[in-house]
Amino acid sequence: xxxxxxxxxxxxxxxxxxxxxxxxxxxxxxxxxxxxxxxxxxxxxxxxxxxxxxxxxxxxxxxxxxxxxxxxxxxxxxxxxxxxxxxxxxxxxxxxxxxxxxxxxxxxxxxxxxxxxxxxxxxxxxxxxxxxxxxxxxxxxxxxxxxxxxxxxxxxxxxxxxxxxxxxxxxxxxxxxxxxxxxxxxxxxxxxxxxxxxxxxxxxxxxxxxxxxxxxxxxxxxxxxxxxxxxxxxxxxxxxxxxxxxxxxxxxxxxxxxxxxxxxxxxxxxxxxxxxxxxxxxxxxxxxxxxxxxxxxxxxxxxxxxxxxxxxxxxxxxxxxxxxxxxxxxxxxxxxxxxxxxxxxxxxxxxxxxxxxxxxxxxxxxxxxxxxxxxxxxxxxxxxxxxxxxxxxxxxxxxxxxxxxxxxxxxxxxxxxxxxxxxxxxxxxxxxxxxxxxxxxxxxxxxxxxxxxxxxxxxxxxxxxxxxxxxxxxxxxxxxxxxxxxxxxxxxxxxxxxxxxxxxxxxxxxxxxxxxxxxxxxxxxxxxxxxxxxxxxxxxxxxxxxxxxxxxxxxxxxxxxxxxxxxxxxxxxxxxxxxxxxxxxxxxxxxxxxxxxxxxxxxxxxxxxxxxxxxxxxxxxxxxxxxxxxxxxxxxxxxxxxxxxxxxxxxxxxxxxxxxxxxxxxxxxxxxxxxxxxxxxxxxxxxxxxxxxxxxxxxxxxxxxxxxxxxxxxxxxxxxxxxxxxxxxxxxxxxxxxxxxxxxxxxxxxxxxxxxxxxxxxxxxxxxxxxxxxxxxxxxxxxxxxxxxxxxxxxxxxxxxxxxxxxxxxxxxxxxxxxxxxxxxxxxxxxxxxxxxxxxxxxxxxxxxxxxxxxxxxxxxxxxxx
Amino acid sequence: xxxxxxxxxxxxxxxxxxxxxxxxxxxxxxxxxxxxxxxxxxxxxxxxxxxxxxxxxxxxxxxxxxxxxxxxxxxxxxxxxxxxxxxxxxxxxxxxxxxxxxxxxxxxxx
Numbered sequence: 019x020x021x022x023x024x025x026x027x028x029x030x031x032x033x034x035x036x037x038x039x040x041x042x043x044x045x046x047x048x049x050x051x052x053x054x055x056x057x058x059x060x061x062x063x064x065x066x067x068x069x070x071x072x073x074x075x076x077x078x079x080x081x082x083x084x085x086x087x088x089x090x091x092x093x094x095x096x097x098x099x100x101x102x103x104x105x106x107x108x109x110x111x112x113x114x115x116x117x118x119x120x121x122x123x124x125x126x127x128x129x130x131x132x133x134x135x136x137x138x139x140x141x142x143x144x145x146x147x148x149x150x151x152x153x154x155x156x157x158x159x160x161x162x163x164x165x166x167x168x169x170x171x172x173x174x175x176x177x178x179x180x181x182x183x184x185x186x187x188x189x190x191x192x193x194x195x196x197x198x199x200x201x202x203x204x205x206x207x208x209x210x211x212x213x214x215x216x217x218x219x220x221x222x223x224x225x226x227x228x229x230x231x232x233x234x235x236x237x238x239x240x241x242x243x244x245x246x247x248x249x250x251x252x253x254x255x256x257x258x259x260x261x262x263x264x265x266x267x268x269x270x271x272x273x274x275x276x277x278x279x280x281x282x283x284x285x286x287x288x289x290x291x292x293x294x295x296x297x298x299x300x301x302x303x304x305x306x307x308x309x310x311x312x313x314x315x316x317x318x319x320x321x322x323x324x325x326x327x328x329x330x331x332x333x334x335x336x337x338x339x340x341x342x343x344x345x346x347x348x349x350x351x352x353x354x355x356x357x358x359x360x361x362x363x364x365x366x367x368x369x370x371x372x373x374x375x376x377x378x379x380x381x382x383x384x385x386x387x388x389x390x391x392x393x394x395x396x397x398x399x400x401x402x403x404x405x406x407x408x409x410x411x412x413x414x415x416x417x418x419x420x421x422x423x424x425x426x427x428x429x430x431x432x433x434x435x436x437x438x439x440x441x442x443x444x445x446x447x448x449x450x451x452x453x454x455x456x457x458x459x460x461x462x463x464x465x466x467x468x469x470x471x472x473x474x475x476x477x478x479x480x481x482x483x484x485x486x487x488x489x490x491x492x493x494x495x496x497x498x499x500x501x502x503x504x505x506x507x508x509x510x511x512x513x514x515x516x517x518x519x520x521x522x523x524x525x526x527x528x529x530x531x532x533x534x535x536x537x538x539x540x541x542x543x544x545x546x547x548x549x550x551x552x553x554x555x556x557x558x559x560x561x562x563x564x565x566x567x568x569x570x571x572x573x574x575x576x577x578x579x580x581x582x583x584x585x586x587x588x589x590x591x592x593x594x595x596x597x598x599x600x601x602x603x604x605x606x607x608x609x610x611x612x613x614x615x616x617x618x619x620x621x622x623x624x625x626x627x628x629x630x631x632x633x634x635x636x637x638x639x640x641x642x643x644x645x646x647x648x649x650x651x652x653x654x655x656x657x658x659x660x661x662x663x664x665x666x667x668x669x670x671x672x673x674x675x676x677x678x679x680x681x682x683x684x685x686x687x688x689x690x691x692x693x694x695x696x697x698x699x700x701x702x703x704x705x706x707x708x709x710x711x712x713x714x715x716x717x718x719x720x721x722x723x724x725x726x727x728x729x730x731x732x733x734x735x736x737x738x739x740x741x742x743x744x745x746x747x748x749x750x751x752x753x754x755x756x757x758x759x760x761x762x763x764x765x766x767x768x769x770x771x772x773x774x775x776x777x778x779x780x781x782x783x784x785x786x787x788x789x790x791x792x793x794x795x796x797x798x799x800x801x802x803x804x805x806x807x808x809x810x811x812x813x814x815x816x817x818x819x820x821x822x823x824x825x826x827x828x829x830x831x832x833x834x835x836x837x838x839x840x841x842x843x844x845x846x847x848x849x850x851x852x853x854x855x856x857x858x859x860x861x862x863x864x865x866x867x868x869x870x871x872x873x874x875x876x877x878x879x880x881x882x883x884x
Numbered sequence: 885x886x887x888x889x890x891x892x893x894x895x896x897x898x899x900x901x902x903x904x905x906x907x908x909x910x911x912x913x914x915x916x917x918x919x920x921x922x923x924x925x926x927x928x929x930x931x932x933x934x935x936x937x938x939x940x941x942x943x944x945x946x947x948x949x950x951x952x953x954x955x956x957x958x959x960x961x962x963x964x965x966x967x968x969x970x971x972x973x974x975x976x977x978x979x980x981x982x983x984x985x986x987x988x989x990x991x992x993x994x
Contacts, residue, residue, distance in 0.1 A: 026953075046929050048948070048955030049908035053925065055951050056909075076924055 024058045026051060026070045033074045092409070093416070100417040103393070110389060111421070113779050114382050117772050118425030119432070121378025122469065124768065126433045127440060128371030130448045135364040138277045138354035142218045144313060147183075148350035149320060151175070151310040155343045155597075155610065162610050163346065165357070167310040168303050171345070172210070174330045175312065181319045182312050186210040189291050189308040190282060193260040194553050197246045201736075203553065204242065206259065207282035208291035216313055217280075223253055224269025230287050235268030237285040243270050257284070261555035263293065276447030279353050303334035311350065320347045359689075359838055363758055366835070370765045373514040377769050379473045380507040381776035382418065386477035387504060388783040397481055410482035418474030419467060426466045444757060476503070504780065505816055511773040512820035512857060513827070518766040519853040520828035521835075524845060525759040528836065531843040532752060538683025539587060540625035543716040544744040545726070546586045551706040553737065561706070567733050568710060574725050576715050581619035582707035587685040588748040598696055600657050601666040601673055609656050611649075611694040613669075614685075615707070618699065621648075621680065623713045629654070631663045631678030634699040640675070641699040648678040653694035669696055687751035688841040711744065770857060774864045781813065781865045785872045792872055793880030805873035810865045817861045821854045828853075885972050886938075891931050894919070896940060896970055899960050907946065907957045908932075932960065940966035 034047060050073055058066035104111040139145060151171060155162045172185050186209050195204040211231050214221070222240065230237065236257065243252040252267045259265060265286060274281060291297050300307050314320055327345040335343075348356060355361045397410060405413075437450045451458065480503075549567075554560035568580050597608045618634045618641070620626075629651055634641040647667065654662060666673040682692045714722050723741070730739045749756075785792075792805055800808075829845060836842040888896070898914045899906040912928045915921075935941040946957035962970075 045908060045945075045956065045958030046925070048952035048957060049912075050925060051953040051955065052909050052949075052951055053912075073925055 024055055024063060024066070026054050027067050030067070030071045030074045034077070092412075096413040096416045097420070099396070099413070100420045103417060104421070107389065107392070110385050110779055113775050114385060114421050115425045115428070117378040117381045117775060118422060118469070118473075119428035120768055120772060121375040122422075122426055122429035122466075123432045123436070124374045124765065125371045125465075126429060126450070127436060128367045130433075130437070130450055131440070131444060131446060132364040132368045132371075134277050134446050134448050135360045138360070139279050139350060141275055141278070142216075142350070144216060144218070145351050146317065146349070147313050147315060148216060149312045149314050149347045150350055150353060151312060152346045152348055153306055153343060154346045156341075164306060166306045166308060167345070168306050168334075169297065169301050169308060170303065171330070172310050172312075174334075175310075175327070178330070179323060179326065181314060181316065181323055183315055184212040184215060185310060185312040186213045186216055187288055187308050187310055188213075188280070189288070189297065191294070192552075195246075195284065196258040196261070197255065200246055202245065204283045205281065206236075206284045206286055207280070208286050208288045210288045212313075213285065216311060219274065220272040222270045222272055223251075224267075228268060230285060232268060233287055233289050234264070234266050235287070236265040237269040237271055238267055239271055239283055240273045242283045243267075260552070263290070265290075277354075279357075303331075312347070314347070317349070320349075323347060359754070362835075362838065363754055366758065367761065370518065370762060373518060374765055374769050374772065375469075377511045377514055377772045377776075379469065380511050381772060381779075382421070382473045383476045384504050384507050384776055385779045386414075386418070386474075387480050388780055393481065407482045411478040414478035414481055415471055415474035418477070419470030422466050422470030422473070426462075426469075430462075445753075505812070508773075508777060508780065508813070508816050509820045509823070511769075511776060512817055512861065513824045515766065515769040515773045516821055516824035516853060516857045517828045517831065518762060518769050519856055520824065520849055521832055522759065522762045522766045523849045523853050524828075524832040525755070525762055525835070527846075527849065528839065528843055529752060529755060529759055532688045532755075532839075532841070535684075535688060535841060537688075537748075538626065538681055541588060541745045541748050543714045544623065545712045545714065545723070546742055546744050546747075547710045547712070547726070547730075548708065548740040549582070549710045550708045557706070563733055564707070564710070567729060570729055570733075571710075571712060571726060574722065574729075576718050576722050577725075578713045578715060579619050579623055580710055580712040581623040582617045582710055583620050584615040584706075584708055585685075586709045586711060586744060586747065587624065587683070588687075588744055588751060596670060596696075598653075598694075599668045600659065600662075601668060607657075609653060609694050611653055611669075611696045612685075613696050613698065615698045615700075617707070620697075620711075623711050624683075625713075626683055627681045629679045629681045631676070633678055634697075638677075641677075644698055644700060645674060646677045646699065647674040648680060648697040648699075649676055650680050650692070650695040651682045652692050653696065654679045656694055667696070674698075684841075687748075689751075689839050691840040770860055774860055777813065777861060778864045778868070781810075781868055785809065785868050789872070789880045792875075793877040796873070796877040797881070802870070802873045806866070806869045809869040809872060810862075813865050814862065817858050821850075821857070825850050825854070885976075886969065887976075888969065888973055889931070891927075892935060893970075893973055895928065895931050895935065896962065896966060899941060899966075900962050900970065904959070906960045911960070935966070936960075938965075939963060940969055 034050070050070070054066050054070050057069055142148065150165070151167050153164045153167055155164070169187075172187050175182055176185055189208045191206050191208070192203055193206060194201055195206070209230055213230050221237070224237070228235065238246075238252065238257075246252070246257070247255060252270055255267045257265050257267060265284075271285075296307075299305075314323070324345065324347050328340050330345065331343060332340040400410060400413075433450055437448065440446075441448055549564055551557050551560045551564075564582065568582065571577060572580050596611065596613055598611045599608050616634070618636055621628070621633045631648070634646070634648065636642075638646070640646050647669065649662075649667070657667075659665065662676050662679065664675065664677075666675050668674075680697075684692060685695070686693075712726065726741070727739050730737070788809065792809070795805055795808070828850070832845055836845070894915060895911060898911045898918075902910050902914060908925070908928065911932070912923075912925055915928065916923065932941065936943050940963060942961045942963050944959045944961060946959050948954050948956040
């Protein structure tokens, strides 16, 4: 028995020790070591160790069962007291749950929107390998990036650069597509055969291997399939495009998700694009009009590739051109972000959601610590009865988790109700389905638990600290230690609220500023009709009918005039751009200008004023021949020649005489600077009108519309009547800003309401605690206003302090936001003063009523209860 | 009278047989020898605890030895109640087994 003594494996021993905490198993521990020694002598150390380990591991199931049983009992007790506490302090429970519910609702909603926006295009499996080519031109006023490329760029890239695995062109058109009697304008994208190897659109019907490979086969989306064929099987049906070409439907793909950068209805093999007039016309390396996407396996080679691409330019356009332009590669994952400000807006939303959640959490923390006064007796009793601190912490955290769970149920229900509204409001195709997938549910549960635990942690640490004797005697001053912390929390809450209020006022002012900004044209009372010769089988015939229509319309009552143009101002589609050089000037003075094609009445219709020279006019044959141009003042300033009228500018390789200079107007949104503009006249440039703008005097709008529609029905009986108001189009440019404005408005209201609710709860504790003090003060002769001052003084200071913190922060944030606008107002001190006083007034009213009530009460009542 | 489980019965008998030497390891070894079965050490302790709780056994602290990592043994003694229940169990067993002769048929392998 007293032979050699081997030591068992340390880890296993430690393990056993952990599992065998209970003292009556202490002998077991000795027994096991004795047997281990026996075994070590007989069979060797190794076997003995394995045996020892196996003994330890065998204990685990029993251990788990044991501890669960124990904790369930305690859990029941904690749960019961938790619920009782909730019911006992109904008002505070309400503030907590309500606040939490709002905070969580806001958070989930914001998360849904932000996730939608930030996950743009991420459904493509190869998203990290997809790049798109862009053209970067060095122009006098910087680098001009355009996202369209040359027709044959892809052939050059794929043949010369093995780093590029594959690629596709995408050329979008919007022709009339016809099936039997059904006719719709439909977006067709012409793509190369590798399209489906690059992008991940799921094919529902048809053979994916053939997709985009058989010349006459097109792939259509589910939407289009039901639009044209209803319940019939679309495969094999024939669609006519542009009154010209027949395609066979070869496959159906899933509808394109809302957060996709592409939007098309029909995919056609690119071979067919060669038959399009414009494609043939632009078949040169100086025309860029379609998008080129590439797959590059190794993203690190992208930069080197960009440099190598210069030889493509050199080969096709000469050495000089290679110095002025290059082909850039941009990751597809940045595609959406680089073309819109959505990501910035999504981040702003996330920040707002987080602020509201923080305010709600701080409310909870604040009220729980303040409430500790009432609970110190319970905590003390638990301690006396043998609860260790960890148990108390567990209990209090469980209570906050209970509140978080109740609040989340409310939040989930309200999110479910709000999502459809939000969908309409934002126009985003968002969905909320917490039970839809396991991962969603897990995220939600983790989120709720995290909120519960985080918000319970501080009260738990704080409450469990109390010494039992003092708390039972009642001599503990309510939350002495918590006061500083609580003050900081109130400060933080109001800081967030003030920042939100300031942001809203600044956003609203900027919106107002833009609404009242003189954009240099009269957008009111202009009706625009979509009239494109592309919608008609015979171009010449269509143009004649267009002319007739315009003449008849202008005869109408309340209609002043009408004009055809390629684009309507306020519509943010990319107008064509080109380089223009004043005659006799060197290439360095080239200016990148947007091209607009208009007719003689355009400037009159939109009431655009002339700075110099004349407008296009029917008396001048040169105008209709396309030999003259009108430029805008930005262009005029860039050229820097005050005697420009009568001189020529080289555009599209030909010299054009400048006949007029118009005053600048904002043809796009106020986010952007005014670009140089060149106007051509008439329709003889092979560029046909897309729109007819009709200027009315603004009265009898309904009759005017009816009149136009009747005329339309007479002349174009088989065409849909599509119209819009130019003013509305202009307003829609600021949709996102408008929405941000109202969202931040709502969030300001919510945050100030939550913060005030918390303040109200907190202050009512203070008042109760200081009842006796107020009584004594009054007996000793303090006036009502003095007492109100003493009670609320500290809180007033806190609110003022939060303003001081909030102002610079809000200034910084809003200044950043305003950078998104080329035309912006200045941030005024008034915004800060107004927002500050709103927050201050609300906060003051919250506490003032209670303070007044306390100081008006009879001091006898306050002092009697001793 | 309470009917013991087979393991409880065996353990009580082992404690009776081992007299003063009845502690965890010796009981475990004895059982293993008699039954010829491999069993985990833990499977002895839970019935032992149960028997102590039912007051059929009494636990006593013994001397620590270096071989046990400095931990003391825990000896078990049969109480009067334990002796009683063993007697009664024996009576029941005898009655139950009365008249039984070992079967001559083929053993059925389980």
